[in-house]
Amino acid sequence: MVPVAASSINVTLGEVAGALALVAIAAIASRVWHAGLEEDIGIAVVRSFLQLTAIGYVITVIFDENSAVLVIALIAVMVVFGAFTARSRAQLVPGAFWPLLVSLGVAAAATLGLVLGLGIFAATPRYVVPVGGMVVGNAMTSAAVALNRLGEDVHDQARRIEATLALGATSTEAVAPLVRRSLRSGMITLVDSTKTTGLIFFPGTMVGMLLAGADPTDAVRLQLILLYVLLGAVSIAALMAITLARRNFFTPAHQLREPPPP
Amino acid sequence: MLFELEDVTYSRGGKVVLRDVRARLPVGASSLLGPSGSGKSTLLRLLNRLADPDSGRVLYEGRDVQEYDPLALRREVSLVPQLPALIEGSVHDNVAYGPRLAGRSFNARSCLELAGLDPAYEDRDASKLSVGEQQRVMLARALALEPRVLLLDEPTSALDQTARDAVEGTLRRLRARTAISLVVVTHDIAQAMRLAEYVVRIESGKVIAQGPAAELLADYVEHETGGASPSAAAPPRLNAAAEDAT
Numbered sequence: 107m108v109p110v111a112a113s114s115i116n117v118t119l120g121e122v123a124g125a126l127a128l129v130a131i132a133a134i135a136s137r138v139w140h141a142g143l144e145e146d147i148g149i150a151v152v153r154s155f156l157q158l159t160a161i162g163y164v165i166t167v168i169f170d171e172n173s174a175v176l177v178i179a180l181i182a183v184m185v186v187f188g189a190f191t192a193r194s195r196a197q198l199v200p201g202a203f204w205p206l207l208v209s210l211g212v213a214a215a216a217t218l219g220l221v222l223g224l225g226i227f228a229a230t231p232r233y234v235v236p237v238g239g240m241v242v243g244n245a246m247t248s249a250a251v252a253l254n255r256l257g258e259d260v261h262d263q264a265r266r267i268e269a270t271l272a273l274g275a276t277s278t279e280a281v282a283p284l285v286r287r288s289l290r291s292g293m294i295t296l297v298d299s300t301k302t303t304g305l306i307f308f309p310g311t312m313v314g315m316l317l318a319g320a321d322p323t324d325a326v327r328l329q330l331i332l333l334y335v336l337l338g339a340v341s342i343a344a345l346m347a348i349t350l351a352r353r354n355f356f357t358p359a360h361q362l363r364e365p366p367p368p
Numbered sequence: 369m370l371f372e373l374e375d376v377t378y379s380r381g382g383k384v385v386l387r388d389v390r391a392r393l394p395v396g397a398s399s400l401l402g403p404s405g406s407g408k409s410t411l412l413r414l415l416n417r418l419a420d421p422d423s424g425r426v427l428y429e430g431r432d433v434q435e436y437d438p439l440a441l442r443r444e445v446s447l448v449p450q451l452p453a454l455i456e457g458s459v460h461d462n463v464a465y466g467p468r469l470a471g472r473s474f475n476a477r478s479c480l481e482l483a484g485l486d487p488a489y490e491d492r493d494a495s496k497l498s499v500g501e502q503q504r505v506m507l508a509r510a511l512a513l514e515p516r517v518l519l520l521d522e523p524t525s526a527l528d529q530t531a532r533d534a535v536e537g538t539l540r541r542l543r544a545r546t547a548i549s550l551v552v553v554t555h556d557i558a559q560a561m562r563l564a565e566y567v568v569r570i571e572s573g574k575v576i577a578q579g580p581a582a583e584l585l586a587d588y589v590e591h592e593t594g595g596a597s598p599s600a601a602a603p604p605r606l607n608a609a610a611e612d613a614t
Contacts, residue, residue, distance in 0.1 A: 269453035269506070272418060273466035273513065274443040283456070359438045361419055365380075368409050 126151065168231045177231050181218075181238040185210045188242050192250035196351075198257025200363060205350035206249055213245040213343040214238060217335045226331055237332065240311075244296060244336045245343035252292025252344040253351055259284040260355050264366035277356035285348055292344030300333050309333065369430070370395045370517065370549055371415055376424035378410055385410045386573045389424070397543055397550040399564035399581070401557060407573040408553045409450065412519050415551065416445040443470055446510040447519040450553075451526055452502035454494040459485075462494050462505050466513045474512045482545070483508035484538035500531035504538070511542075517549045518542075524559070536562055557588050 129151055136143040168176045189207040196202045218238055227233035260267065260281065270280040303309055308316075311332050315325035355363060371393040378386040385407045400408040413419045414426050417438040426433045433441060443466065454462050460476050467474035477487035485504040489497070494505055503523065510518060523539070524532035536559070542548060552563050560567050561581060568578040577584055 265449060265451060266453040266455070268418060269449050270455065270465065272416065272442055272447040272449065273469070273509065274439045275465075275469055276439065279469060357420075359417055359420065361417065361438075365413070365419060368405070 122155075165231075165235055168235060172231060174229075177234050177238075180235060181214055181242065182211075184239060184242040185214055188246035192246050192253065192347075195250040196253035196257055198261050199253045199351050199354065201354045202253055202257075202347075202351055205347050205354070206246075206253070208350060209249050209343045209346035210242055210245050212346055213339040214241050216342055217241050217339045220338075221331070221335055237335070240332065241335065241339045245339045248292040248296065248340035249343040249347035251295070252288045253347050255291040256281075256284060256288035256348055256352065259287060261364075264362060264364065268362055268366055271360055271362070275360075277353065277360045280360075281352050281355065285352060288348050289344055292348075293340055296336060296340050300337060303329075303333060369393070370398075370428070371551070372427040372430075373411070373414070374425045374427070376411075376414065376421045376426060378407075378414065378419065378421045380410070384573060386414075386421070389570075389573070389575050391568045391575050391578055393551060393568065394566050395549050396566060397539075397552070397564045398566040398568065399560035400551065400553045400568050400570060401555070401560045402570035403555055406570045408555075408570045409521050411570065412447065412521055412551065412553050415517075415519055416442045416447055418442075418447065443513045444515055445517040445519060446513055446515040448503075448506050448510050448521065448523060450521040450523075452499060452506050454502055454505060457494060458490070459492050459494050459497070459505050459508075460490045463490075463509045463512045466509055470513065472513075476508075476512070479508040479512045480505075482511050482542065484534060484541075498531075500527050500535070503527065503531075503535065507535075507538070515548060517551065520550060520552045522553055522555070525555075539563060557585060561585050561588075 129147060133144050133147050135141070136147060164180065168180060185207065188210045189203055192206045192210075193202045196206070199205075218234065218241065221227050221237065222229050222234070227237060263284065267280045267284075271277070299307070299309075309329050309332075312325045312329035315328060316322065357363060369392050371391075373389050373391045376386055376389040377384065389407075389411065391411075400411055402408045410419065414421055415428070415433070417433050417436070420434065428436065428441070428445065446466075455465055459480070463476040463479050464474065476490055480487045480489060483504045485501060485508060489501070489505075494502065497505065503526065507518075507523075520539070524535050527535060539550060539552070540563070543550060550563070552560070554560050554563075564581050566579070567581045567584045569576050569584070
C-alpha cells in the first residue's frame, strides 16, 4: 500500500514494478485472444518508464532552477514533439506539420496566458509545467483526430468535392461539411468526458490531489479550472489545425491537388 | 471556336496522361471519343480549370482559360461528372447549391423539367433517388447556373439502356431548346454519333483524329454495321437536335 503523507506520496521502484502485474494480464489477454498487441504493450511499458523518468529529472532541474526561459523551452519542445506525433496520425493531410505546430503553440500560449493572467496559478514552474503538459497533450490529441478525420473524408469524398468545385464553389465552401464533422470529431471525446466527469470517472488531477492529501473542495475546483482550460485548448487546436490545413488539399485556383481517380 | 487546345501535356502521379494534344471544339455539340483510360475525362477537366496542364494552353473563346477567374469560368462552363455526387439534402437543395453561392436567382422546377425530371421531385431526398434520377439532378443543378457550355463526362455510363436513351433524349432536347454547347465524353462510338456534330478521337493521351462526326465516323458505320444503324434502340442521328425540336 502506498503511504500517504500530509501533502506528498512516496513511491518506491518496487511498487512501480508491482503494478506491472496488471500489464501482464493485458499481455496475456492479448495473446489468448490473438489481438497482436503484446509487442505494443511491451514498447508502451518501456517507453513510458524511460520517458517519464527522463521528464522527471528534467522537471526536477527546472523546478530547482526556477527559470522562465527553461519552462518556455520545455513547453516549446512539447509543442514540437506534439506536432510531429499528430502529423504521423494525419498522413492523408498534405503539409500537416506547420498547421499542427501553429495550432498547438497558439492553444498552449492562449490557455496558459489566460490562467496566468487571471492569477489562477502562480507563474512558477511547479504550476506552468504540468498544466502546460496537459494542455499540449490534449490539444495534440484533438488536432490529430480532427485532421485525421478531415484527411480521410477529403480522400473518400473527392468526387463530391470536385463536383461542387465544378459548380463554382470555392475550396472553403466545397470542404465546409467535412470541416464541421472533423471539428466535431476532434472535440467530442473531451466534451463527452467533461459531461460525465464526477459521475462515471474521476479525472486525473483530482485523483492526484486527493491521493496527495488535498482538501476535496480544492481538488474539485482545481479540476474544474483544468477541465475548462482543456476545453478551450482542444477547441482552439482543432479549429486552427483544420482552418490552416484545409487549404493544403487545394491549389490557389480551387483545384483538388489529389483529384479523384478516373 | 469554343475551345482550342495548343500542345497540351498533363501528367498525374508521374504518368503522362495527355501528350502534346492539339484539338479544336466548335460551338455546338462535340464529343471526346476514346477507350477507357485514354485521357478524355482528364481533357474535359482542363476545359473549366478543374485541373491545369503542365504545359501548353487551353483557350476558351480565344482566351487562355488561366486568364479567367476559375469560379466564374466554372459557372459558365459547367461540368457534370461521370457518377452522381450530390450534396446531402433534397433535390431542391442540390439545384439551389450553385446559384446560391453565386448570389443568383433560379427556378428549380424549370431546371428539373429541362433535365427531364418531374418537378414534383423537388422536395424529395436526393439520396433516395435511383442512379438515373440522381444523374438528372446533377444535370439540373448544372443548368441552374445557366451555363453557356455543359461538359458531360460519360453521362450515361452508370445507366441501363432505357435510362441511357432517356438521358440522351434530354440532351438532344436541351440542344434544341437552348443555346448551350455540349462537350460529351464517351467511349461509345454510337453515342458520339447520336449526340455530337463534331468528334475528337483520343487514344493513349493523344488526339488521333478530329472533325465533323458525319465524316469522321462514316467509316465506322460502314465497317461495323454495313451501313445499318449502330444501335437498334437509338439509331444515329447527326442532326438529332433539329429533329427533337419539333
